[in-house]
Amino acid sequence: MNHNEPSEKEKDKWINDPNNWIWGIFYYNPKDKRLFPPKKIKEFGYTTNFANPNSVFAIIILILILTVLGRHMH
Helix, strand or coil, rough: CCCCCCCCHHHHHHHHHHHHEECCEECCCCCCCCCCCCCCCHCCCCECCCCCHHHHHHHHHHHHHHHHHHHCCC
16 A cells, blocks of 8 residues: 555545535545545445546546447437
8 A cells, every 4th residue: 555545544534524525416525536436325336526637537538428429329
């Protein structure tokens, strides 16, 4: 484990901290470098860290790909 990387306990604190959630649904934590951290309830999957520009870029690319594929399916 990298000494600069936060522990799993610290990451769990970030996820459960309401200050890291905009309107309770958008995760925004500049300290968290993960692209897709788990949701508050981990069984529900993953969310996007909107504070990470790479996460936002990945979501935009995914939306563009799905849009292009959707148009070619009709």
